[in-house]
Amino acid sequence: MLQIYNTLSRSKQIFKPIEPGKVKLYVCGMTVYDFCHIGHARVMIVFDMVVRWLRASGYEVTYVRNITDIDDKIIQRAVENGEPIAALTQRFIDAMHADSDELGLMHPDQEPRATDFIQQMQGMIGKLIEKELAYQGDDGDVNFAVRLFPEYGRLSGKSLDELNAGERVAIGGGKRDPLDFVLWKSAKPEEPADTRWASPWGEGRPGWHIECSAMSCDLLGEHFDIHGGGADLQFPHHENEIAQSEGALYGQSHTARDQPMVNYWMHNGHIRVNEEKMSKSLGNFFLIRDVLKRFDSEVLRFFMLRAHYRSPINYSDTQLEESRAGLVRLYTALAQAPAQSLPLDAQSPWVQRFTQAMNDDFNTPEAVAVLFDLASEVNRAQGDEKIQLASTLKALANTLNFLQRDPTVFLQAGSRGDGATLTAEQIETQIAARVAAKLAKDFAKADLIRKELLEQGVVLEDRPGGVTEWRRS
Incomplete structure (x- = not known):
């Protein structure tokens, strides 16, 4: 209610x-x-x-x-x-x-x-x-x-x-x-x-x-x-x-x-902003269009809704980076399961917790906490259970206008205006070189490639079957 x-x-x-x-x-x-x-x-x-x-x-x-x-x-x-x-x-x-x-x-x-x-x-x-x-x-x-x-x-x-x-x-x-x-x-x-x-x-x-x-x-x-x-x-x-x-x-x-x-x-x-109320008279306001040149729109939405709507929130680049990291965690969980839209089970404890939070004066911080807990369960689950949990995660997040994109697209996009120089093609070339190094048992070179990519904001994640996925940090 x-x-x-x-x-x-x-x-x-x-x-x-x-x-x-x-x-x-x-x-x-x-x-x-x-x-x-x-x-x-x-x-x-x-x-x-x-x-x-x-x-x-x-x-x-x-x-x-x-x-x-x-x-x-x-x-x-x-x-x-x-x-x-x-x-x-x-x-x-x-x-x-x-x-x-x-x-x-x-x-x-x-x-x-x-x-x-x-x-x-x-x-x-x-x-x-x-x-x-x-x-x-x-x-x-x-x-x-x-x-x-x-x-x-x-x-x-x-x-x-x-x-x-x-x-x-x-x-x-x-x-x-x-x-x-x-x-x-x-x-x-x-x-x-x-x-x-x-x-x-x-x-x-x-x-x-x-x-x-x-x-x-x-x-x-x-x-x-x-x-x-x-x-x-x-x-x-x-x-x-x-x-x-x-x-x-x-x-x-x-x-x-x-x-x-x-x-x-x-x-x-x-x-x-810096613990002062944002106002034009203080000159500490930020235009939406300027913020969106540097941060994805979903990151800004996530930042706003991680706080309760009635609470004051402090704006900073650090807060937005933390919000992006939170979305990365959720999208990473989704990326591990095949994309399927299964019917929501109203009796699911996740659905009940999420609904209870939102019905408590639109308590989005608690609702987001449910999403994080659910993402952890997706990471641990296997087979059909993983697919069901991932579908529930996506459906609940969608009611808040989150997680509507392909996980790979979000994870590989990175922050806007973050100075990333490597293209997707260049990253894939480096990954192929790392695979070749590992096949040649040149593990020092493989580790160096991983390290150099990480220094340029690219995280490699090795999956079963010899598949390497990547995302921007």
């Missing part, structure tokens, strides 16, 4: 979908003004894993991840580049999709863009004004009146007096309270024409928070199962989403007994 840690309740809860057999999932996506970094990769990889496991468990999943294509940073970058907003955002949407494909991830079922939902945003803002939870300030901006929403602060777990405005919430002269946040930004004379839309409150554009409320409500309904995103979005973004969505439904009389916007809130942990 699946349990999910719900940020709202601060506890694990048994997962009960609103509609039996179906799951509606919304994840906050990227603001497209630059290339995606590995923090974005973690969000994409984590919720790709969540969707894969939900579907493997028999659920019909509707996975929605939005795109923010209008934002202060987008406008600033477009003005700096002297290009239209749409041209800038489309270029980085294409780059995001290319990164996602390179990572081997599924596309969301729906990927709404903020600029396609302006009407829905304005409709929600209008409801909030009608319920006197929003007001237009002297500067023309429409703001949400935080202190009039009685349930504000439940997600972050702080009282109103403890809360401070988030760094992305600018405090303007038209606000009645510094905690109030912008729903509709009044257009400024110097801003380009493609950054403004007509509205009952004058020309302008939506605030950042309102877009997710409007899009999730329109695509998944006023009440859906799971909302996910990075831990940095818990406050103020997700707190504000709850206030907007539930405020538009219930107004100022809203209580905790009313039906919530979302049943389960999920947040993945930060990426850290």
